[in-house]
Amino acid sequence: STILLVGIILNVVFSSFFDTPEEKSLKRENNQFGLQYEILNKKLADLTKVIRDIEKRDDNIYRVIFNTEPIPSSIRSAGFGGVNRYAELEGFSNSEIIKQTTQKLDKITKRVYVQSKSYDEVIKLALNKEEMLACRPAIQPVSNKDLTRMASGFGFRLDPFYKIRKMHWGMDFTAHTGTEIYATANGTVLKAKWSRGGYGNNIVIDHGYGYKTLYAHLSSENVKVGQKVGRGDVIGYVGNTGKSTAPHLHYEVILNNKRIDPVNFFSM
Known part of the structure; x- marks a missing residue:
């Protein structure tokens, strides 16, 4: 045990x-x-x-x-x-x-x-890079040889009508009435008509990829809604229509529905 x-x-x-x-x-x-x-x-x-x-x-x-x-x-x-x-x-x-x-x-x-x-x-x-680049605004809408001066740039300025400081959403190219205006990129004409908002005769081009351009105060248009245009095509002519004090082109660049400084899209 x-x-x-x-x-x-x-x-x-x-x-x-x-x-x-x-x-x-x-x-x-x-x-x-x-x-x-x-x-x-x-x-x-x-x-x-x-x-x-x-x-x-x-x-x-x-x-x-x-x-x-x-x-x-x-x-x-x-x-x-x-x-x-x-x-x-x-x-x-x-x-x-x-x-x-x-x-x-x-x-x-x-x-x-x-x-x-x-x-x-x-x-x-x-x-599609080549197509995209062709649809990106890249030239001046009015040739340098036709300009009398660059009237106003993008940013705040003294409004010529209201005499108060207001935002200017584009660039103004001063030129004689009838001066040719060029499409700054390939696209489709979205609008080509008179506007009561102060733009007078104006054209809007949809370039795709979020880009649109606006051309205002034209004496006349050379395109119709739905028409395809290429960079450098003549789309209209400088005028003095709408809220304008002298013949010039008001030009805007819009990206994703936001207006941006056009000076970034061409060489002076």
């Missing part, structure tokens, strides 16, 4: 302080799993950083070149729908770790998908 008691005590002590071969194997597996999980987590973090760098270049360089709006972060970082998306991963001993890793992979997959669609769009724009 003494021997049996000693044996029981030794067995308890041995099992308390020494692992069985099965326990040793399980611990090795757990340690290896933990190490692999840390390595995988680091790789996922590194991959996320690479994707973020690509997204920044896409928004700040590639999409800027083609005058395309950056992709909102809410779209880039959007997750997947469905409250039970990871239900099948529950019930395992390491369910939480598996779910977290799968969620990270899903987010990366979604961001890669959004970026690939963005590149598809940018590539399409690049293939």
Whole structure:
């Protein structure tokens, strides 16, 4: 009985302080799993950083070149729908770790998908670059040889009618009545008519890619609505119609429905 008691005590002590071969194997597996999980987590973090760098270049360089709006972060970082998306991963001993890793992979997959669609769009724009450049305003609407002077630029000025400081949304080219006016880029005539708003006879051309140009105070138009025009085509003639004090062309450049300084779109 003494021997049996000693044996029981030794067995308890041995099992308390020494692992069985099965326990040793399980611990090795757990340690290896933990190490692999840390390595995988680091790789996922590194991959996320690479994707973020690509997204920044896409928004700040590639999409800027083609005058395309950056992709909102809410779209880039959007997750997947469905409250039970990871239900099948529950019930395992390491369910939480598996779910977290799968969620990270899903987010990366979604961001890669959004970026690939963005590149598809940018590539399409690049293939149409020649057409896009032809549709970007790039010349003066009145030739330098025909100008008597540059009357007024873009910005605040003393209004010649109201004698108060007001914003002038374009550039004025002073020239004799009948001087030819040129389309500054390829496009389609959107409007060619008299306007009560002070522009008198005026033409609006839609160039696509967010660009439009306006030509005001014309003596007459040389185009019709819906007509296709090319850069350098004569679209009308300088006049003094509408709210005007002398013969000149009022010229505006509009990008994405916002009027911008025309001086940035030609060389003087």
